[in-house]
Every structure is written in C-alpha cells, then in structure tokens.
Amino acid sequence: DAGITQSPRHKVTETGTPVTLRCHQTENHRYMYWYRQDPGHGLRLIHYSYGVKDTDKGEVSDGYSVSRSKTEDFLLTLESATSSQTSVYFCAISEGRPTDTQYFGPGTRLTVL
Amino acid sequence: QQQVKQSPQSLIVQKGGIPIINCAYENTAFDYFPWYQQFPGKGPALLIAIRPDVSEKKEGRFTISFNKSAKQFSLHIMDSQPGDSATYFCAASMKTSYDKVIFGPGTSLSVIP
Numbered sequence: 725d726a727g728i729t730q731s732p733r734h735k736v737t738e739t740g741t742p743v744t745l746r747c748h749q750t751e752n753h754r755y756m757y758w759y760r761q762d763p764g765h766g767l768r769l770i771h772y773s774y775g776v777k778d779t780d781k782g783e784v785s786d787g788y789s790v791s792r793s794k795t796e797d798f799l800l801t802l803e804s805a806t807s808s809q810t811s812v813y814f815c816a817i818s819e820g821r822p823t824d825t826q827y828f829g830p831g832t833r834l835t836v837l
Numbered sequence: 838q839q840q841v842k843q844s845p846q847s848l849i850v851q852k853g854g855i856p857i858i859n860c861a862y863e864n865t866a867f868d869y870f871p872w873y874q875q876f877p878g879k880g881p882a883l884l885i886a887i888r889p890d891v892s893e894k895k896e897g898r899f900t901i902s903f904n905k906s907a908k909q910f911s912l913h914i915m916d917s918q919p920g921d922s923a924t925y926f927c928a929a930s931m932k933t934s935y936d937k938v939i940f941g942p943g944t945s946l947s948v949i950p
Contacts, residue, residue: 746897766843766940768927775872782937783839814880825871826938828880 727751728829730815743802747830749816752832756798757816757826758782759792760809761799767814773798805836839864841929843941850917855926857943858912860927861886865908867929871938872901875924884925885912917948 727750737743747756755774757780759767770784771790785796787809789801802809815829842861850856860870871886887894887901887910894901900916914921927941 764846764942766942767939769937772937816880825883827885829876830880830881 728817728827730813730829730832732832733830734833736837737805738837739789739806740804743805743834743836745800745813745815745834747798747800747829749798749815749817751819752795753817753819753827754795755818755820755824756792757818758788758798758800759814759816760784760811760815761810761831762811764786770800770813802834805834807836809835810834839939841941843892843900843926843927843944845944846942847945848947850946850950852918852947852948854917856914856917856921856946858925858927858946859909860911860941861907861909861910862929863915864929864931866919866931868909868941869930870903871930872899873926873928875926875943877923881926883903885916914928914946917946919950922948 729748731746755770758770769787771782773779780793784832791799797832812830817828818824818826843860850854854877872884873881874884875881886898889905892903896900900913903910923941924945926943928938930938
C-alpha cells in the first residue's frame with residue numbers, strides 16, 4: 725500500500741461521540757485525500773490537503789473536519805458521529821496533481837451504532 | 838455534470854472470457870480517465886489510465902477504449918483469469934478541478950474457472 729498506514733483499521737462507536745481517523749505516509753507526497761466508500765456510490769471525496777495546513781472540502785464534507793500539521797499525517801475527525809457516517813474510509817496520497825497516480829491506504833471500517 | 842456513470846454493476850464471466858465495463862461522463866472538461874482495481878479488504882490501486890487525445894490504450898491484458906464524441910470509455914480484460922476477480926472503478930478528473938477525481942460506482946467482476 726505504497727507506504728500508507730491508517731489507524732484504527734476497525735472501529736465501532738456510538739452516535740454522538742467524536743471519532744478521529746489517522747492517515748500516515750512515508751512517501752513525502754504533497755497531496756493527501758480522505759474518501760468514503762459506500763455500496764453503489766464508489767469513492768467520494770471528503771476532504772483533501774495540498775500541503776501542511778492547506779486543506780479544502782470535497783464532495784461530502786458535511787460533518788467532517790481535517791487537519792494536517794505535518795507532511796506525513798492527515799487526520800479526519802467526525803465531530804459527532806452519526807449512523808450515516810458508517811462507512812469504509814480510505815486515505816490516498818499523490819505526488820502532484822490528480823493526473824498523478826493516487827495511492828490508497830488499506831482503509832478503516834467505521835461502524836456508528 | 839460531475840457524475841461518472843458505470844455499468845454493469847456486477848459481471849460474471851468464465852475464465853478466458855472478455856469482460857467489458859462501460860463508463861460515461863457529461864463534463865467535457867474531464868481530461869484524465871483512470872481505472873482502479875480493488876480486491877476485497879484492500880484499497881483501490883491504479884490499473885490503467887487514458888487521456889482523451891488517444892482512442893485506445895493497452896497494458897498487458899487490459900485495454901481502455903475511449904470515444905471522445907460519445908463521452909464514453911470502456912475497460913476490456915482479455916483472457917480473463919480468476920485472479921482478475923475484483924471491483925473495478927472508472928474515474929475522471931480535470932486540471933481545473935484542482936485535485937479532485939470523480940469515481941464511478943464500481944463494477945464487481947467475478948471470473949469463474
């Protein structure tokens with residue numbers, strides 16, 4: 725998985741609790757992305773980062789926030805988890821523009837009860 | 838206009854057959870069309886990609902055909918093998934969208950011996 729780790733790999737939580745997912749890369753790539761994957765929807769972009777402390781919203785950003793204080797780490801936070809946020813979350817990295825290959829992490833399966 | 842449509846949703850072929858997955862888009866500003874392959878429990882991985890200035894690209898047993906006027910592109914897998922069983926996602930991106938890749942909903946392919 726191209727030097728990308730995600731933690732935790734599995735998490736079960738309750739509605740209303742905050743949740744933070746971590747993505748760590750060892751490739752020194754500039755761009756990092758958070759996607760969610762749901763049946764019938766493919767992968768949908770939540771937030772992305774184009775540098776340290778530089779982030780922007782994706783297609784489905786409501787209810788999520790991100791932070792990137794170091795090149796290698798990109799955190800995704802669900803401020804108050806809801807059942808609709810039950811999903812598999814993937815982190816991806818790319819060296820440059822989207823026309824560069826995006827490398828995906830192994831994913832985090834999140835269940836919100 | 839940002840949507841990428843993909844069909845079929847699932848596909849079963851015999852070993853040696855040629856599965857074909859079709860995708861369509863509306864936005865003519867898209868200028869890069871990658872295909873990703875995902876095995877169960879893993880993150881997606883880039884399989885092959887094409888730009889609209891060519892009508893076909895082949896890499897091993899995988900071929901992308903691109904029809905710019907129809908705004909359609911397709912993936913063909915020659916001499917399919919059970920190891921090709923995976924979910925395939927087509928995608929599209931454009932330089933002006935600044936780092937956003939739009940994914941199709943995916944096709945689950947099963948190649949039976």
